[in-house]
Amino acid sequence: MSAPQKLPRWAELGLLPLINLAAALLLSGLVVKILGESPWAAFKLLASGAFGTQEGIGYTLYYATNFIFTGLGVAVAYHAGLFNIGCEGQAYIGGLGSGLIALWLGDRAPFFVVLPIAIVAGAAFGAAWALIPAWLQARRGSHIVITTIMFNFIAASLMTYLLVNVLIKPGQQSPESREFGPQAMLPAAHELFAKIGITFSPSPLNLAFAIALLASALVWVLVWRTRWGYALRVVGQNPSAAVYAGISPSRIIIQAMLLSGALAGGLGLNELLGSQHRILIDFPGGAGFVGIAVALMGRNHPIGILVSAVLFGALAQGGAQLAFDMPKINRDMVVVIQGLVILFCGALENVFRAPLALLFRAKGEK
Template identity: 55%
Template sequence: MSNIVVDKSKVPWWVSNVIVPLVNLTLALLVSGLFIFIAGENPIEAVKLIIFGSFGYIQGFAYTLYYTTNFIFTGLAFAVAFHCRLFNIGGEGQAYIGGLGVFLVAINLSFLPIPIVWLLSICGAFLFGAAWAYIPAYLQSKRGSHVVITTIMFNFIASSLMIFLLVDVIRDTNQMAPHTVKLPEAIWLPSFEAFSGILGIKIRYSPLNLTFLLAIASLFFVWFLVWKTKWGYEMRAVGHNTQAAIYAGISPHKNIIIAMCISGGLAGLLGVNEILGVSHKIQAGFPAGYGFTGIAVALMGRNHPIGILPAAFLFGILYQGGSEVTFEMPNITRYMFVAVQGLIILFSGALENLFRPQIESFFVKRLNKEVNA
């Protein structure tokens, strides 16, 4: 047991918010390196491959940013709910249903002017995701059913529902596979290669598209919402101290529902990237675990947009670089990188306080010496 007690007010913000996460990340990567070594490959070579795969050529970098886009949405989704102390594990299901929203709006309203279709599809994604989060939120606020349990269950329900729809209702009847028809090409979101084409640079296909900018805008939106509006203030008040919120006339019910709906809506935006931007149709299982990884992104990013951006980027690098590694190193499977992600979650989430007191007291002592000297 550690007996170090640190006066929190004396710890500089950059120690708790930059140094500590970096130390935890480094440890996770060291342990991952050990695994790679045990698997019979050279960890240094693996790191080189990751860096080359995610930065080394323009197409790889575009892939990295594409993954980053998804992680920003799901990371923000988790963070918003967390500020109201709600553990929204349901990003996966909300993203899935959000995708349904994009598709239904886009295919039914494709006759409208294109920017309007985009705008309405984004709203569709947000509303469908929010609606899927509303049910657990309602159950939590009115019936006290814990949101962790219900959102996990709602992931399964979303998955079953979508499979049913994809098989029996909205399947492309010319195909055997469970996916829908493609959206008309005119309303696809412009891709990165289309942009570079305009600039006269020719690059090969990548899934990166305009949604990346929406993700950046969402970062700003969440920052503004949580810290600069009275809604965010009330959400945080309910999250930190429900009793006090009631005392101040702030309704916990209302805020639980608002926080969960915004959270679900942000997760739903993942559907914009996947469906309007990349595959242009709903495929079974398209959220592919982004919703869960978003939890790790938010934890690493300390639930702040400024932290979530680099954390999402880091996971983007791991995804893109990781697939490069599995390609080049036969002993390393895809699951190895799931384990690496797991280690990052372990060190930056569960073991977050393992070294925090030591690191903080180290810096507090050093800084005090400088002041006194």
């Protein structure tokens, strides 16, 4: 039973996630059926809502941008053998960093100065929020899962305090900051396309998507093509071997968590500078948790993360369409699907791996 269940690389990276996804979707279809709607019609609505129009595609990629940042964050920590549940809080605090820069410089410095500073501030704030759990895990052995959960709640309290008491626009009821200056707004995709003569329907998709793609490429180079990435993966797979190889696991753990928090902090670029143009309550909106699903399904590889982030973006956008057209279904159905994907791609992955491994072994022996 526990003989090494090795699968060919293509099956491990492609076939198995597809089977797991199919199982999750099948069960989701069953839920839709129980709700009294046709699963096939729901699926078609979802797909057409997400990819049917230019506006739909724009929204899908806009949501996907958030999930790329948090998915990369979860993945980098995972390569060091850490389960970072704190991306939600790191994205929240990271967004605060970018947002503060945008509030400060948005109407007094040119865009090409504001953008890099906002990126650095977002990464620095996100990393800082990951630093304490990282340090506690590396030096004092506190379980990172628990501490990052606690830090999510502390971040939420801190941000509510800041927004209600400090950052709120005077004379306003809802806890939101004032609007950013024009130099701190990332250009929208349809504006950029218009400049090169392509018409694209307006949507919140913005420059942050390109930054997310760059971040993915950077993570790939860092994890698979550098000495540090090698050390990272050794620590994740066998910390005691790492010690014999002269690698300090606690240093790598702290560095990996800093990078993880910095990546999650990128969410603020898309959500605040790219779309909302102000700091507001709970802007990550659960993207930190979706990042877990995205990383699990994408096998912690940037390409896999891109594909599954787009898939989850499509679910978020298509789900809105679904809720609009099917009165018995609301957007919470999308959350159910996310949960099922985590269940099958993460916790139940051995269910299909064992029979698949048997199948491949039988084929190999022929």
